[in-house]
Amino acid sequence: MALPGAAARGGLWRLGAAALGPPRGHVQPQLALALSSFQVRSPVRSQLCRSPVRSVSSRALVAAVAAAARRANARYERYLEKSFPRFYLLYSTFKTGLQALFLELQEIRRIRARMSQLQLSPQQLPYRDMERLRQFRRDLLKIIPIGIIAIPPFANFLLLIRHFWTPRQQVEFLAAYERGRRAAYPAVLRALARAARALPEPRPRQLLLQLCAQRALSQVLFLTPHLPAFLLRRRLRSHVLEIRHLDRALLLLGLGQLSEEELRAACYLRGLSSTHLGQAECRAWLEQWLRLSCELQASEASLLAHSMVLLALNAGQPPE
Structure with a gap:
């Protein structure tokens, strides 16, 4: 390789006549060690040069699989909506509720992390964070026992949690x-x-x-x-x-x-x-x-x- 050869010539130039003569002491082992280090590092550099290409291709593959899954899911939802409208209403409500619950959990995690970082009590939080935390605790008291029995055919019980209410149910439940x-x-x-x-x-x-x-x-x-x-x-x-x-x-x-x-x-x-x-x-x-x-x-x-x-x-x- 050109780079180890250049390093060898540089090493010979630095060592002068001592490097051209017969082996003396530990000079030649140092030169051999320098050459071996260049030879060992060169494959690593080539791997590092190839790794971004592999990461880009893997990301493209993941994106393609995700896009295909979204298209399949959209076709499945259209089929449900056309063939089983009542079941589709339950399915869409459940899906929207899960998304809302996941976002709520992320927000609560952010609030808790901020409380831990700043050493805040719940009473020291801003109004919106305090209200969100209060409402989440009340929802948690409902979702724990419901989550235990929320397996088919008992999934309808999840509608008792506000994340899974339809707009019509929100009006009806609040009125009740x-x-x-x-x-x-x-x-x-x-x-x-x-x-x-x-x-x-x-x-x-x-x-x-x-x-x-x-x-x-x-x-x-x-x-x-x-x-x-x-x-x-x-x-x-x-x-x-x-x-x-x-x-x-x-x-x-x-x-x-x-x-x-x-x-x-x-x-x-x-x-x-x-x-x-x-x-x-x-x-x-x-x-x-x-x-x-x-x-x-x-x-x-x-x-x-x-x-x-x-x-x-x-x-x-x-x-x-």
């Missing part, structure tokens, strides 16, 4: 939850009436009784009542304080930064069904709620929970 919320209002107001009778001063007692008599009925928090009393109190307090932290993050963000969908979701979480209200009315109600929430302390969580009932009823009830 709202009806359940309103159905639990009588017990809430009866408890308020009993508390009012226990007040020693007659004037505050009369005002509270009038306030309770003017309100309609609804349930505020989506918590199961089938728990022991101490566990239910703990969950209720934890849920209300979580909303209180969200309120402070929302106040820092500003209501003007919320989209209409985020605005209505925030109202719904705090007890107001906004389907019959305009965007300006939702914003005005949420401003009223934030003023109350940010003035209360953590020890006043019970007052904040009952305020959900009273403030939601002040806005009126959606049509049945």
